[in-house]
Amino acid sequence: MADSGSRTAVSTGSRGHKRNAATTRTKLLSAARRRFVTLGFDRTTTRDIAGDAGVNVALINRYFGSKEGLFEACLEEPTSPRLALIAEGRTIAENLAEQFKQLDSPEYGLQVPLMLWLQGPGDERAAALRSRGMEGFAEAILEAAGGAPTPDRRLRAQLVLALGLGVATLRATVDMQPLATVSADALVGPVDDAVVALLGPMPATGRKPA
Amino acid sequence: MADSGSRTAVSTGSRGHKRNAATTRTKLLSAARRRFVTLGFDRTTTRDIAGDAGVNVALINRYFGSKEGLFEACLEEPTSPRLALIAEGRTIAENLAEQFKQLDSPEYGLQVPLMLWLQGPGDERAAALRSRGMEGFAEAILEAAGGAPTPDRRLRAQLVLALGLGVATLRATVDMQPLATVSADALVGPVDDAVVALLGPMPATGRKPA
DNA sequence: GCAATAAGTCAGCGGGTGTTTACTTGTGCG
DNA sequence: CGCACAAGTAAACACCCGCTGACTTATTGC
Numbered sequence: 001m002a003d004s005g006s007r008t009a010v011s012t013g014s015r016g017h018k019r020n021a022a023t024t025r026t027k028l029l030s031a032a033r034r035r036f037v038t039l040g041f042d043r044t045t046t047r048d049i050a051g052d053a054g055v056n057v058a059l060i061n062r063y064f065g066s067k068e069g070l071f072e073a074c075l076e077e078p079t080s081p082r083l084a085l086i087a088e089g090r091t092i093a094e095n096l097a098e099q100f101k102q103l104d105s106p107e108y109g110l111q112v113p114l115m116l117w118l119q120g121p122g123d124e125r126a127a128a129l130r131s132r133g134m135e136g137f138a139e140a141i142l143e144a145a146g147g148a149p150t151p152d153r154r155l156r157a158q159l160v161l162a163l164g165l166g167v168a169t170l171r172a173t174v175d176m177q178p179l180a181t182v183s184a185d186a187l188v189g190p191v192d193d194a195v196v197a198l199l200g201p202m203p204a205t206g207r208k209p210a
Numbered sequence: 211m212a213d214s215g216s217r218t219a220v221s222t223g224s225r226g227h228k229r230n231a232a233t234t235r236t237k238l239l240s241a242a243r244r245r246f247v248t249l250g251f252d253r254t255t256t257r258d259i260a261g262d263a264g265v266n267v268a269l270i271n272r273y274f275g276s277k278e279g280l281f282e283a284c285l286e287e288p289t290s291p292r293l294a295l296i297a298e299g300r301t302i303a304e305n306l307a308e309q310f311k312q313l314d315s316p317e318y319g320l321q322v323p324l325m326l327w328l329q330g331p332g333d334e335r336a337a338a339l340r341s342r343g344m345e346g347f348a349e350a351i352l353e354a355a356g357g358a359p360t361p362d363r364r365l366r367a368q369l370v371l372a373l374g375l376g377v378a379t380l381r382a383t384v385d386m387q388p389l390a391t392v393s394a395d396a397l398v399g400p401v402d403d404a405v406v407a408l409l410g411p412m413p414a415t416g417r418k419p420a
Numbered sequence: 421g422c423a424a425t426a427a428g429t430c431a432g433c434g435g436g437t438g439t440t441t442a443c444t445t446g447t448g449c450g
Numbered sequence: 451c452g453c454a455c456a457a458g459t460a461a462a463c464a465c466c467c468g469c470t471g472a473c474t475t476a477t478t479g480c
Contacts (some may be wrong), residue, residue, distance in 0.1 A: 017446090017447080018445095018446070018447095018457090018458095019445085019446060019447070019456080019457045019458070020457085021456080021457065024457085024458085040250075040252075042250070042252035042253060043252060043332065045436085045437065045438085046437075046438060046439085047436095047437080047438090055458085056457095056458060056459055056460085057438090057439090057459095058439080058440080058441095058458080058459075058460085059457085059458070059459095060438090060439090061438080061439060061440075062457085062458090066438080066439080067437095067438065067439090127385075130383075130384055131384050131385045131386055134380070134384050134386050135386050135387075138386065151388060152400075154388065155388050155389060155392060155396075155397075155400060156400050158380070158386060158388070158389040159373070159377065159389070159397075159400055159401065159404065161376070161380070162373060162376030162377040162379075162380050162389070163369070163372060163373045163376055163404070164376070165376040165379060165380065166371070166372030166373055166374070166375040166376030166377070166379070167369065167372040167376070169372075169375060169376070169379065170344070170368070170371070170372050170375065173340075174337075174340055174341055174344050175337075175341050176341055176344050176345050176348065176368060177345075178361060178364065178365050178368070179365060179368040179369070179372070182365060186365075187365075187369075190362075190365060190366050190369055190408060191369065193407040193408055194369065194373070194404040194407050194408050196407065197403040197404050197406065197407030197408075198400060198403055198404050198407075227476085227477075228427090228428095228475095228476070228477095229426080229427045229428070229475085229476055229477070230427085231426080231427065234427085234428085255466085255467065255468085256467075256468060256469085257466095257467080257468090265428085266427095266428060266429055266430085267468090267469090268428080268429075268430085268469080268470080268471095269427085269428070269429095270468090270469090271468080271469060271470075272427085272428085276468080276469080277467095277468065277469090
C-alpha cells in the first residue's frame with residue numbers, strides 16, 4: 001500500500017516536468033519534517049504540510065498511507081545524506097552543538113533533530129522507532145567517550161543525551177534568556193564541562209588510539 | 211467569568227453532600243494535571259478529563275472557562291502545598307531527583323512537574339507562564355549554587371535545568387534502559403557530577419553562610 | 421416548608437481534521 | 451498519434467473535539 005508504484009512513469013529525472021512522484025514525495029517529506037519539528041505531531045495538520053509543499057493533500061495518503069506513515073518516513077528517510085550522529089575528530093559537546101545548529105536553521109538541515117523523536121504519534125510503531133533511535137544515539141555517545149561500556153557509563157551517556165535533548169527542547173520551545181538565543185558555539189564550553197564530568201575526557205582520536 | 215461565584219452555597223465543608231463546587235473543581239484539576247503531564251495538552255480531551263474526575267464535561271467550561279483556562283489553572287494552582295523548587299539543605303542534584311520522584315508516582319505528587327510546562331497550548335498566555343516559570347526555576351538553581359549571577363553562570367544554571375528537563379522528558383516518554391527505570395536516587399550521583407562541573411560545588415548552607 | 425439560586429445534566433452545534441472516492445490532466449511507450 | 455496508466459485535483463465524508471444553551475436537581479437562607 002502506497003508504495004512507489006510497480007512501474008514508475010518517470011524513471012529518475014526530476015527535470016522541469018510538471019509531474020514527478022519522487023520530487024513531490026521529497027517536497028512532502030521536508031515540509032512535514034519542518035512542521036513536525038517545530039510544532040509537534042498533533043499541531044501539524046496534513047493540509048498545512050501539503051500547503052507548504054505546494055501539493056495536494058491527498059498525495060500524503062497516496063505516498064505515505066497516512067499522517068503517521070509520513071511521520072515514520074520522516075524518521076527513516078533523511079532528505080540530505082545523514083550526518084553521523086557523533087562524528088569523529090570532535091568532542092561530544094561539539095557534536096551536540098552541531099545538532100543544535102541544525103535545529104536553529106529554519107530552512108534546514110534538520111537531519112536527525114532530537115525534537116522529532118518526541119511528541120510523535122501515540123502510535124506503537126513510532127514509539128519503538130523513537131526508543132531505538134534514542135538508544136542508538138546514547139550508544140554512539142558512549143562509544144565516542146571510550147572506555148568500557150559498563151552499566152554506569154551507559155547511564156551516564158544517557159544523561160549526556162538528556163542534557164542535549166533538554167537544551168534542544170528549551171531552545172526550540174521556551175523563550176528563556178540567554179539559553180534560547182545564544183549561539184550554539186557558545187554552548188560548547190559549558191556543555192563540554194558537563195560531558196567531561198559525566199564521562200571523562202575524550203580519548204585521543206586517530207593518532208593515539210587507546 | 212467562571213469565578214468561584216459571588217455567594218457560594220457551600221461555604222467550606224466538603225462533607226458528604228452530593229454537590230460541592232470546590233470539590234469537583236479540585237477533582238477536575240488533579241485529573242487534568244495527570245492527563246496533561248502524561249499525554250500533553252493536545253492529546254488530552256476534555257471528555258477524558260471529565261470522565262476521570264467523574265464529572266460532567268460542561269463543568270470544565272463552567273469553572274475554568276475553557277480547556278486552556280484549565281491548563282493555566284494547573285500551572286498556577288497546585289493541589290497539594292507547593293514544594294519549593296530548590297529546597298535548602300540539599301544539593302541541586304538531590305532537588306532535581308526529588309522532581310523526578312514526583313514524576314514517577316502516577317497518583318501524584320506532581321507539584322511542579324517539568325513536563326507540564328512543555329507542549330502546552332499554543333496560547334500566548336500559557337507560553338508566557340511557561341517562560342517565566344522556567345526562568346524562575348533556573349534562577350532558583352543559580353541562587354542555590356551561590357556565587358555571582360554573571361551571564362555565564364546564568365547560562366550554566368539554565369543548562370542544569372536543561373539536564374533535569376531532558377532526564378524528566380526521557381524518563382516519561384521514552385523507554386530507554388537503564389535511564390527510564392532506574393530509581394531517582396541512583397541518578398543523584400551522576401547528575402551531581404554534571405551540576406558541580408557546571409556551577410561548582412554547593413556552598414555550605416546554614417551553619418556556614420558565605 | 422418554600423422560593424431563590426447554585427450545581428450539575430443533556431443534547432446538540434460548529435468547526436477542524438484525516439481520509440477517501442471519483443474525476444481530470446499530463447506523460448511515456450508502441 | 452493514441453492509448454494506458456501514473457500523477458495530481460477537487461469535493462465531500464465521517465469523525466472527534468471544544469463549547470454552548472436550555473433544562474433539571476439539589477442545597478441553603480428565610
